Amino acid sequence: MSRAVVDPGGGTGSTGLTRPATADPQPHGDGTPEAPRPGRGRYVALAALCLLGWAGSLAVGMSVDYGVDMHRVGLACHILALVLSFGAILVVDWVGFLWLLGKRDLHDTRRLETAAQPLIWGGLAVLLISGALIKPDVSNPLTQIKLLCVLLLMLNGIALAPTMKRLHALPAGTHFTAVAKSLRRRLLIALCISQGCWWTSILVGLLNSTLRRWAGD
Numbered sequence: 001m002s003r004a005v006v007d008p009g010g011g012t013g014s015t016g017l018t019r020p021a022t023a024d025p026q027p028h029g030d031g032t033p034e035a036p037r038p039g040r041g042r043y044v045a046l047a048a049l050c051l052l053g054w055a056g057s058l059a060v061g062m063s064v065d066y067g068v069d070m071h072r073v074g075l076a077c078h079i080l081a082l083v084l085s086f087g088a089i090l091v092v093d094w095v096g097f098l099w100l101l102g103k104r105d106l107h108d109t110r111r112l113e114t115a116a117q118p119l120i121w122g123g124l125a126v127l128l129i130s131g132a133l134i135k136p137d138v139s140n141p142l143t144q145i146k147l148l149c150v151l152l153l154m155l156n157g158i159a160l161a162p163t164m165k166r167l168h169a170l171p172a173g174t175h176f177t178a179v180a181k182s183l184r185r186r187l188l189i190a191l192c193i194s195q196g197c198w199w200t201s202i203l204v205g206l207l208n209s210t211l212r213r214w215a216g217d
């Protein structure tokens with residue numbers, strides 16, 4: 001499996017990462033073998049769960065007012081969850097970036113990502129729950145952008161999982177440049193979506209909070 005995750009035109013003999021003589025029966029466009037079919041249903045179920053959680057958070061946030069005290073508790077949880085989840089994301093993306101520069105081993109990123117997953121997804125779950133407690137103003141276009149970014153960053157994380165699985169099946173010492181071009185592009189796009197959506201959500205959250213305080217709410 002791992003041998004096929006290389007650029008068809010750029011096999012690296014030194015690491016043994018050359019394209020196999022016989023192609024896999026149903027390779028991806030990027031030269032990687034088809035991900036095992038049974039796993040697909042799991043990712044679809046996870047995406048549906050995210051969508052449900054997101055819609056539920058919005059529905060509750062729009063319709064229930066828990067009062068001032070609960071708002072304070074919700075906001076504190078919101079910030080704590082943000083630190084937990086985004087902190088873990090930053091470290092994972094940073095080590096991924098170092099691998100990209102050839103300064104870290106591919107398996108460093110795998111180990112770190114596996115350890116960080118509960119923090120990232122647990123933090124996101126708390127962000128959804130606490131967001132519902134602090135009365136989002138969904139008529140505000142900035143809030144609408146933020147909420148779309150929240151959904152996109154979750155779906156992006158799930159869509160990337162099978163790709164990461166194939167990537168992490170590669171032997172230790174595999175360099176970014178030895179990976180198929182289309183797969184590299186996919187990784188970079190996913191990284192940009194992830195960082196773009198996280199930073200937009202954070203900045204919009206901070207901006208809304210500040211504007212609300214200035215308005216004396």
Ligand code: HEM
Nearest residue numbers: 057127128131132134135136150201202205206208209212
């Ligand atoms: C990736 C997910 C999210 C991130 C990174 C994020 C980030 C933030 C940040 C940085 C703040 C400012 C906190 C402060 O200093 O006062 C904030 C506030 C807030 N967030 Fe989030 N948030 C996320 C998800 C959500 C969700 C899902 C909801 C609603 C369903 C939500 C609703 C709110 C509300 C209502 C505020 C208060 C803004 C105000 O005072 O008007 N957030 N968020």
